Amino acid sequence: MNIKILFLVSIFTIFTAYSCASREERIELIKQEVDLILKKTDNAEMFNGLFVEGENRSNFRAYFDDKDLIFINEDLAKGYWSGVTNLYYFKDDELIYFSQKEVGFESADSKNKRTIEIEIYFDSGNVLDSTKKLKGQFVDIPQEEIQQILNHAKKIQEVAKNLNPKLN
Helix, strand or coil: CCHHHHHHHHHHHHHHHHHCCCCCHHHHHHHHHHHHHHHHHHCEEEEEEEECCCEEEEEEEEECCEEEEEEEEEEEECCCEEEEEEEEECCEEEEEEEEEEEEEEECCCCCCCCEEEEEEECCCCCCEEEEECCCCCEEEECCCHHHHHHHHHHHHHHHHHHHHHCCC
């Protein structure tokens, strides 16, 4: 009986500590979770997928720890003028961290090169922290762009889950 009580108290303590943690502490917990996910990918089951939306074409690798989608590494081609690598980290079916690196041109007709780097930490769908570097300068990420990222993440997450025969 004492072991059950001790177990319940420890679970409650961990849950309470996370929910009461400061923003910086929650970001640090997510960073630790991202490190754990990366270690799990070595033994995870991987599925290759393709997702096409408009002129955007994604080749991706989805990693599952049993039935749980934990990581997607996406190579996204935006027409012929830009290449993007998106990394999605999931915990309990929710996006917790997103990273993007894009190299390409301003537009299909442009000769001006551009680079973009984005990092976003999420907590239950809310943005905890975000950074965006455009041509080496830090800029704000508009809410509309964050919503586009979340919408794309949901779409590619669903496509990835359909690849795993354990889920179908």
